[in-house]
Amino acid sequence: MVMAxxxxxxxxxxxxxxxxxxAKIMPFAGYEMPxxxxxxxxxxxxxxxxxxGLFDVGHMGxxxxxxxxxxxxxxxxxxxxxxxxxxxxLPPGFQRYTQLTNTDGGILDDLIISRSPDRKHxxxxxxxxxxxxxxxxxxxxxxxxxxxxxxxxxxDFMLLALQGPAASDVIKSYDIRADSMxxxxxxxxxxxxxxxxxxxxxxxxxDGFELLVPTEKAIEIWESISSDPRVxxxxxxxRNCLRLEAGLCLYGHDLDETTSPVEACLTWSIQKTRRQKGxxxxxxxxxDEIRVGPQRKRVGLMSSHQALAREGTPIxxxxxxxxxxxxxxxxxxxxxxxxxxxxxQACNSEVGTDVFLMIRGKACAAKVVALPFVHHHYKR
Amino acid sequence: xxxxxxxxxxxxxxxxxxxxxxxxxMYAQRQLGDVVYVEVxxxxxKVSAGEVIAVVESVKTAxxxxxxxxxxxxxxxxxxxxNPALVNDDAEGSAWFFKLKIADPDQLSLLxxxxxxxxxxxENS
Numbered sequence: 001m002v003m004a005x006x007x008x009x010x011x012x013x014x015x016x017x018x019x020x021x022x023a024k025i026m027p028f029a030g031y032e033m034p035x036x037x038x039x040x041x042x043x044x045x046x047x048x049x050x051x052x053g054l055f056d057v058g059h060m061g062x063x064x065x066x067x068x069x070x071x072x073x074x075x076x077x078x079x080x081x082x083x084x085x086x087x088x089x090l091p092p093g094f095q096r097y098t099q100l101t102n103t104d105g106g107i108l109d110d111l112i113i114s115r116s117p118d119r120k121h122x123x124x125x126x127x128x129x130x131x132x133x134x135x136x137x138x139x140x141x142x143x144x145x146x147x148x149x150x151x152x153x154x155x156d157f158m159l160l161a162l163q164g165p166a167a168s169d170v171i172k173s174y175d176i177r178a179d180s181m182x183x184x185x186x187x188x189x190x191x192x193x194x195x196x197x198x199x200x201x202x203x204x205x206x207d208g209f210e211l212l213v214p215t216e217k218a219i220e221i222w223e224s225i226s227s228d229p230r231v232x233x234x235x236x237x238x239r240n241c242l243r244l245e246a247g248l249c250l251y252g253h254d255l256d257e258t259t260s261p262v263e264a265c266l267t268w269s270i271q272k273t274r275r276q277k278g279x280x281x282x283x284x285x286x287x288d289e290i291r292v293g294p295q296r297k298r299v300g301l302m303s304s305h306q307a308l309a310r311e312g313t314p315i316x317x318x319x320x321x322x323x324x325x326x327x328x329x330x331x332x333x334x335x336x337x338x339x340x341x342x343x344x345q346a347c348n349s350e351v352g353t354d355v356f357l358m359i360r361g362k363a364c365a366a367k368v369v370a371l372p373f374v375h376h377h378y379k380r
Numbered sequence: 381x382x383x384x385x386x387x388x389x390x391x392x393x394x395x396x397x398x399x400x401x402x403x404x405x406m407y408a409q410r411q412l413g414d415v416v417y418v419e420v421x422x423x424x425x426k427v428s429a430g431e432v433i434a435v436v437e438s439v440k441t442a443x444x445x446x447x448x449x450x451x452x453x454x455x456x457x458x459x460x461x462x463n464p465a466l467v468n469d470d471a472e473g474s475a476w477f478f479k480l481k482i483a484d485p486d487q488l489s490l491l492x493x494x495x496x497x498x499x500x501x502x503e504n505s
Contacts (some may be wrong), residue, residue: 033414034459040468041439042414048431178489237413306417306461331416331439338417360419360435 012058012158013218021233023306029131031059041237045333049374050205052166053234054226058158059211060083061134064190065141067123068148068249072115075123078149079113082141084261084280087125093117094187095199097269099261100137101303105285106257107264108140109133110249114199126197126212128159130251142252158215160222164244165377166230171198171209173228176207183378192217192224203239205246205376209260210274231329244339245301245332245353247371254298254327255343262289263343265298265371296324297349300373301340301357302367309340315357316363326357334374344368385488386497392472395488399426400449403476404467407501412438415467419492420456420478427451427480429487434477436467449487451480451484 009032020024023034034056035042047053067075076087085098095114099107114126129137134153141151162170171178175189181200181250189198198210213221227233240250249255255264260282267290278287302307313326324344332339342356348355353369356363382396390408393400409415417437425435427447434445456478459466466475482488492500 034442040414241439307419307435308417308462309444310442331414331437333439 001204010059012056013215014056014058017219017222018056018233023235023255026236028099028236028341029059031131034233036235036237037233039232039374041235042331042333044232044234046240047232048234049206050165050332051361052162052164052170052208052228052231053204053238054231055161055163055234055239056222057161058215059131060159061127061129061131061153062157062212063129063134063138063141063151063153065125065127065145066149066150066152067124068193069131070123070185072122075125075149078145079125079141080274080280081144083111083113084270084274084283084286085113086273087115089271089273090115092119095184095186095201095319099139099266099269101261101280101282101286102257103281104257104281105250105260105289107255107261108257109260110251110255110266111135111137112165112201113198114197116197117187129210130320130342132252136288147311151241157212158218159216160211160213160225161202161208162200162211162225162231163204163234167208168226168379170185170228170230179205181379183380188277192220194221196221196231200379203246204242205248205372206242207212207275207379218317227357241330241332243329244341245334245372245374246376247341247373249298249341250328252376259298259343260286260289260294262286263294263296263298283332293346296343297346297347298327298341298371299344299349299351299371300344300371301326301329301339301366302369302373303340303357303364305357305359305364305366306338307359307362307364309342309364309366311341313340315342315344316358317348318356320356320363323355328371332373339373340366341371384494385491386494387446387491387505388500389446389448391445391448393448393488393491394476395482398482399454400451400482401452401476402445402448402478404445404471404482405497405501406471409467409471412441412467413437414439415464418460418464418467420460420479421453423453423456425453426483427453429490433488434504437464437476445477447480449480450483452476452483454481455479463464
């Protein structure tokens with residue numbers, strides 16, 4: 001076995017709390033982040049599916065788009081040049097998942113855009129972006145914004161996530177209104193004496209919340225929430241198996257500058273108005289693919305073999321011809337077996353298609369399966 | 381009486397007579413985390429020292445296991461097929477991977493003693 005070596009990296013304000021909770025720290029997207037705590041990845045995964053898991057996602061990028069005159073339409077129009085989602089029609093107090101696309105229709109990053117519930121924040125949109133991409137994203141967005149609309153990366157706010165079936169009861173103990181929030185809605189609440197922006201969303205497939213908190217108050221909020229016996233801190237290891245079982249994409253693996261939202265089966269995130277009118281980078285390819293279908297598609301893959309098909313594993317059809325490759329593969333603790341996602345030629349992408357995963361040169365029989373591997377429990 | 385030898389790649393060889401029982405160390409299993417799959421070698425396979433002979437997969441990563449010494453595979457641990465997590469519970473005991481008929485006992489002198497291995501892992505952690 002060969003062990004990884006250490007490099008010097010950034011930390012979130014919760015780093016020392018992780019270490020004192022017994023976290024095994026690993027480098028991720030330029031940060032030292034908890035991979036797992038005492039119990040290990042599988043135990044944390046299962047805890048999140050049954051109770052509530054608290055995640056430090058303070059490495060993620062948080063930024064604001066601000067229109068000087070306080071016009072939502074103007075801010076929305078500016079960002080709509082760069083994403084295929086309908087942001088103009090996004091109601092106050094809601095958020096949408098979308099992608100920053102390039103002129104070729106590939107994906108520069110995937111992100112969440114939210115509109116504040118508060119009238120006094122009209123003309124302001126909040127963006128949550130991937131840690132490894134945020135600086136590139138900021139430069140890209142900045143170069144396209146018209147005068148009067150500006151981008152403001154935020155370092156004084158950071159993201160936490162509380163995920164799992166008990167999450168709602170935990171947050172309800174701070175503010176009863178949290179309980180009635182719908183999936184992808186946004187509200188302002190007070191936790192441990194601090195006002196935060198709460199959204200009913202996450203990256204696990206479970207019900208839960210993401211909390212945009214002042215960076216300087218992050219530790220107090222973290223400690224307050226983790227003092228609830230239903231809550232345990234969860235590392236990025238379990239976060240990866242949770243999102244993989246939920247069929248959610250990880251940028252740099254399942255999405256990159258060559259994959260389009262249509263190939264990635266994210267067409268649901270492109271609202272009808274945008275499909276009709278276009279007006280975003282890469283629209284030619286994306287709208288074409290919506291019309292005629294993409295060349296390749298992201299699919300779920302399952303094998304009866306115990307060996308895990310990791311990223312890069314070639315996918316062959318039954319005649320032995322190369323048809324695609326795995327982009328994310330791990331063990332799914334809820335499925336209790338290996339799970340993988342990958343891209344495959346459209347003609348082989350139908351659910352039920354027999355394929356071979358070429359794991360270390362051995363052909364392991366597998367099938368194309370529907371995503372997600374584990375049902376979502378969102379509060380619609 | 382059996383004697384333990386260790387490789388810098390965190391495999392152990394428990395030598396009794398001309399036979400070495402090979403597995404990964406407690407330190408290695410802690411680094412790996414939850415083990416979910418072990419691929420053991422085929423019976424009768426002849427390997428040289430340093431050759432990839434097995435694979436251990438945890439949730440986060442797949443790690444190749446190298447033969448610490450040359451030899452022929454006499455036996456594999458079939459318990460690991462149904463219960464790979466045994467590696468986390470008892471890496472240096474019941475979770476051995478395979479047994480080798482030692483080709484050249486002189487190769488053992490290139491491996492570490494328990495004391496030297498403990499020193500190495502202490503430096504790493």
